[in-house]
Amino acid sequence: MRGRGFRAALALVLGLAAGPAHGYNIMENGGTPTEGWDGPGLGSATLFYSIAQETADLSNERAIIEAALAEWASHVQITFVYTTTVGLPNAIDFRFDTSLPIWDGPGGVVGLAFGPDDITVGGLFGLQEIAGDVFFDDDDTWNAIMGGPGVCNPGTCSLYHVALHEIGHALGLDHVTSGAVMATTFNPIGSGFGTYTALQPDDIAGIQSLYASGSGVVVTPEPGTAALVGLGLFCLAARRRGRP
Numbered sequence: 683m684r685g686r687g688f689r690a691a692l693a694l695v696l697g698l699a700a701g702p703a704h705g706y707n708i709m710e711n712g713g714t715p716t717e718g719w720d721g722p723g724l725g726s727a728t729l730f731y732s733i734a735q736e737t738a739d740l741s742n743e744r745a746i747i748e749a750a751l752a753e754w755a756s757h758v759q760i761t762f763v764y765t766t767t768v769g770l771p772n773a774i775d776f777r778f779d780t781s782l783p784i785w786d787g788p789g790g791v792v793g794l795a796f797g798p799d800d801i802t803v804g805g806l807f808g809l810q811e812i813a814g815d816v817f818f819d820d821d822d823t824w825n826a827i828m829g830g831p832g833v834c835n836p837g838t839c840s841l842y843h844v845a846l847h848e849i850g851h852a853l854g855l856d857h858v859t860s861g862a863v864m865a866t867t868f869n870p871i872g873s874g875f876g877t878y879t880a881l882q883p884d885d886i887a888g889i890q891s892l893y894a895s896g897s898g899v900v901v902t903p904e905p906g907t908a909a910l911v912g913l914g915l916f917c918l919a920a921r922r923r924g925r926p
């Protein structure tokens with residue numbers, strides 16, 4: 683089973699030809715590797731995320747995706763902030779989709795992700811906001827398996843394991859052959875990315891080559907908090923309007 687995007691697959695071929703000494707590969711566009719959402723060097727980043735299109739297969743897809751985001755945030759200083767607004771800059775919009783031409787029915791390709799905004803310029807649909815976005819093939823059936831190896835066959839596919847892999851692309855990592863969350867394929871169990879519920883040493887080395895090491899966080903504001911923040915902004919705006 684594959685869970686990959688065409689951009690990532692192209693970069694994988696280039697990366698292997700260059701014979702990297704490390705056990706990770708950085709996504710690139712036209713030979714220029716991404717610097718990550720933080721730009722050059724090892725900085726922190728804040729990214730929004732939304733569930734732009736849900737799946738009928740699950741009721742807790744957001745919680746599963748948040749668990750996968752939290753795993754990445756446990757190794758680098760990236761703050762993920764939930765939003766219901768789709769298409770913001772600096773955002774990962776997750777979509778369960780049946781419209782992309784690369785989808786192939788049950789099995790086969792199950793996911794696709796676009797890299798950070800410095801290498802995804804005028805991407806799919808000509809929208810810069812596509813940078814970082816993650817698509818899941820909703821012709822596949824998704825399950826909520828989170829512990830131990832996942833499964834991915836024409837009957838059902840583990841969202842957590844695929845999300846963990848695709849988020850790695852969204853943050854700037856490309857494929858490796860095996861032994862990591864960024865392995866090329868879901869199977870076989872034992873070396874494909876479906877084996878792992880947590881980042882492996884090559885994944886951690888890769889993400890810490892793009893961003894500051896440490897811990898980030900997944901911020902999921904309660905509806906009440908969001909309403910108060912909105913009210914505060916409204917009051918501020920009203921006061922400003924009232925001033926000469």
Ligand SMILES: [Ca+2]
Binds near residue numbers: 819
């Ligand atoms: Ca498929």
Ligand SMILES: [Ca+2]
Binds near residue numbers: 770
């Ligand atoms: Ca985006």
Ligand SMILES: [Ca+2]
Binds near residue numbers: 717723725891893
């Ligand atoms: Ca960076």
Ligand SMILES: [Zn+2]
Binds near residue numbers: 690
């Ligand atoms: Zn992939």
